[in-house]
Amino acid sequence: MPNRFLKWFYPGMQVKRWLFLAVGGIFLFGVGAALLPIEGGILLRLASLLTLLVGLLSLAMGVGLMVRSLVEAVSPAHHSHDLVELVFQRRHLERGPKIVVMGGGTGLSTLLHGLKHYTTNITAIVTVADDGGSSGRLREEFGMLPPGDIRNCLVALADTEPLMQRLFQYRFAEESTLKGHSFGNLFLTAMTKITGDFEQAIQASSKVLAIRGRVVPSTRTKVCLVAEHEDGSVTTGETNISRADEPIRRIYLEPSGCQPTPEALDAIREANAILLGPGSLYTSVIPNLLVERMVEAIVQSKALKIYVCNVMTQSRETHGYRASDHVRALVTHTNPGIIQLCMLNTEPVPPALLEKYHQEQAVPVEPDIQRIRELGYQVVADNLISTENYVRHDSEKVAKVIMQLIGAIRGRSPVNRQSDER
Numbered sequence: 001m002p003n004r005f006l007k008w009f010y011p012g013m014q015v016k017r018w019l020f021l022a023v024g025g026i027f028l029f030g031v032g033a034a035l036l037p038i039e040g041g042i043l044l045r046l047a048s049l050l051t052l053l054v055g056l057l058s059l060a061m062g063v064g065l066m067v068r069s070l071v072e073a074v075s076p077a078h079h080s081h082d083l084v085e086l087v088f089q090r091r092h093l094e095r096g097p098k099i100v101v102m103g104g105g106t107g108l109s110t111l112l113h114g115l116k117h118y119t120t121n122i123t124a125i126v127t128v129a130d131d132g133g134s135s136g137r138l139r140e141e142f143g144m145l146p147p148g149d150i151r152n153c154l155v156a157l158a159d160t161e162p163l164m165q166r167l168f169q170y171r172f173a174e175e176s177t178l179k180g181h182s183f184g185n186l187f188l189t190a191m192t193k194i195t196g197d198f199e200q201a202i203q204a205s206s207k208v209l210a211i212r213g214r215v216v217p218s219t220r221t222k223v224c225l226v227a228e229h230e231d232g233s234v235t236t237g238e239t240n241i242s243r244a245d246e247p248i249r250r251i252y253l254e255p256s257g258c259q260p261t262p263e264a265l266d267a268i269r270e271a272n273a274i275l276l277g278p279g280s281l282y283t284s285v286i287p288n289l290l291v292e293r294m295v296e297a298i299v300q301s302k303a304l305k306i307y308v309c310n311v312m313t314q315s316r317e318t319h320g321y322r323a324s325d326h327v328r329a330l331v332t333h334t335n336p337g338i339i340q341l342c343m344l345n346t347e348p349v350p351p352a353l354l355e356k357y358h359q360e361q362a363v364p365v366e367p368d369i370q371r372i373r374e375l376g377y378q379v380v381a382d383n384l385i386s387t388e389n390y391v392r393h394d395s396e397k398v399a400k401v402i403m404q405l406i407g408a409i410r411g412r413s414p415v416n417r418q419s420d421e422r
Contacts, residue, residue, distance in 0.1 A: 014069045022062025028055030093120040093212065097272040097406050100125060100303070102218070102288045104149040107278035110392060111308065112156040112213070114399030122213030123267035124153045127287045129225040129253070132239035134171075134181045138189050145198050145217055149284075151184035154202070157211035164209060199261070216267070218288040221258035225287055227251045238283045242317055250333065251282050253290045260291045268294075271303040273406050276339060278308045278393055281326055282317050289334045299337040304409050306402065307339040311349075311385050311393060315361035324371035331375075342372050343401065347383035349391050357391065364391070380405065 032052030035044065096119020101111055104127040115122055128145045130136065135146035155165050168184035178186075184205075191201035202215055227235045229246035241251070268274060277285050289295050298305065307330060309323045318326065323344050331338055344367040349357075357363065369379045382401060386394040 015066055018062045018066035018069060020062075022059050022066065025055045025058030025060070025062055028052075028058060031055070093118070096121050097403075098267075098270050099123070099273045099275065099402075099406075100267050100271040101275045102285070103127070103277050103279040104130070104284035104287075105279040106152070107280075107284065107308075107310070107393065108149070109152040109156040110395045111275065111278065111398060112153055114395030114397075115402065116157050116159070116212040117396075118399060118403050120212040122157065123263070123271075124157070124213065124215045125218050125264045125267070125288055126150055126153055126215060127284055128217045128219060128221075129223050129238050129283070129287045131224070131237050134185045136239065137181070138185055139222070142189055142192070143222070144189065144192050145220070145222065147185045147188040148182070150202060150215055150217065151182065151188060151205075153215045154205055154209050154211055155184065157213045157215065158209040159212050160208075160210045168209065199263075214263075216261050216263040218264055218294065219258045219260055219291045221255065223253045223255070223258050223287075225251060225283065226254055227282065238287075242280070242283055242314075245316060247319075248282055248317070251286060251290070253287065257292050260294050260297075265293065265297050268297045268301050268303075271301060272409075273304045273306065273402070274298055274301060275402065276305075276307045276330070278310050280314060280317055281310065281321075281329060286330065286333050289330075289338065295334045295338060299335050304406060305338065305340045306343060306405065307341070308343045308393070308398065309345075309367075310365055311345045312357060312362045312391050313365055319361065322366040322368045322371070324368045324375060326365070327372055327375060327377065336376070339377060341378040341380060341405070343384065343398070344369065344372075344379060344381045345384040345393075346381045347385050349385070350387050353387055353391055 028051050032048045032050075032055055035048035035051065038044065038048075093116075098121040099115060099119060100123050101108060101115070102125045103111075108124065108126070112122065112124055126149045128149075130146035130148055131139060133148065135148035138144060139146045151168060155168050158165050158168075168182070168187065170183045172178040172181050172183075188198075188201050188205060191204050192198045195201050195204065198220070199217070202217075206214060224236060225238045225241060227241045227244065228249050228251070229235065229244065230249050231246050233246060235241050235244045235246075236254075241248070276289075279285050289298075307327065309326050310318070313319055313321050321329075323342065327339070327342055345365075346367050349364050354363075367381055369381055372379050380401060382397070384393055384397050384401070386392050386397075
């Protein structure tokens with residue numbers, strides 16, 4: 001312990017000078033305070049006040065410069081000048097509402113990217129039914145849960161250098177055995193082997209990326225998604241389901257009775273808001289809700305329950321679906337109490353993008369607000385999209401509306417959006 005204390009006084013630590021300045025300030029302040037009550041002339045009174053002022057300034061400068069020197073030594077250079085802003089932001093976000101977001105794919109990542117600017121109390125519950133691409137190959141080869149959607153959520157919540165985020169999303173394109181794999185997927189795979197546990201691998205990756213919130217799988221069971229179609233045929237596997245031409249009647253998980261992770265259930269019980277979607281209805285959103293006890297926990301929760309409806313249909317999975325069809329499929333597979341409110345986009349899609357999506361047999365989801373009201377749910381409709389290159393939810397717009405809704409429920413602010421009472 002003595003040696004550790006003495007290290008503060010080693011040459012080059014850039015602490016001694018500011019420490020001595022602060023100590024000198026305390027000494028001068030004490031001298032000034034001692035002289036102030038003594039009876040004397042105006043010169044003595046002015047000298048004591050000046051000594052007090054110089055001591056106070058020296059103390060403030062010494063402490064401030066010593067803290068700055070320490071911060072510069074342990075933090076990135078561009079962070080050291082924003083210490084007050086960083087501390088304020090961290091403390092402010094820690095007091096934000098507790099939000100659970102359930103889904104998968106790019107839709108979930110988009111939503112998380114916007115919400116992390118309002119709170120760090122975010123839990124992303126992610127589907128583990130993915131069996132295609134890099135995730136499917138790693139799942140098959142190493143017998144692990146698919147890492148792809150987990151990786152996307154970690155990157156979306158990251159509060160680290162952009163280069164680190166790009167690294168996790170880097171996908172090998174060269175002709176090699178790594179072709180198609182992303183670095184983040186391989187990193188999670190390696191961490192799983194090192195720690196012996198997929199969830200510990202997620203926690204370790206969360207620290208590397210300094211994420212605002214946490215990411216948990218919906219279940220630890222290696223599940224397979226199965227679809228029963230309107231013609232009675234059955235399709236097995238998420239990738240095959242998304243390519244099947246026949247309309248879906250229902251989906252289910254095999255094996256049945258898979259249990260949710262305790263972290264997922266705890267987050268649902270403590271949540272102020274639970275968000276479902278956006279994302280592929282049958283292969284990203286609903287699979288989380290097919291896990292045993294998940295729906296029961298959500299229905300019993302006192303949180304505000306919101307379904308963020310997709311803005312575009314999917315050529316096979318939800319071809320011809322209106323917003324009310326999305327809601328109906330969601331509650332048919334679960335429970336009418338699974339949601340209280342549906343968020344819809346009402347902003348028209350530019351003609352140039354409509355033509356692009358027409359080639360993919362996808363069209364904007366019709367916001368049939370009245371039909372959703374008749375089903376018994378509130379509706380919040382607004383401009384929620386970004387149309388720069390693709391039609392996507394705008395993370396900032398969606399997050400802002402969600403926070404207004406949560407604020408209204410918690411009595412903090414009015415909801416300035418088109419809304420309908422249930």
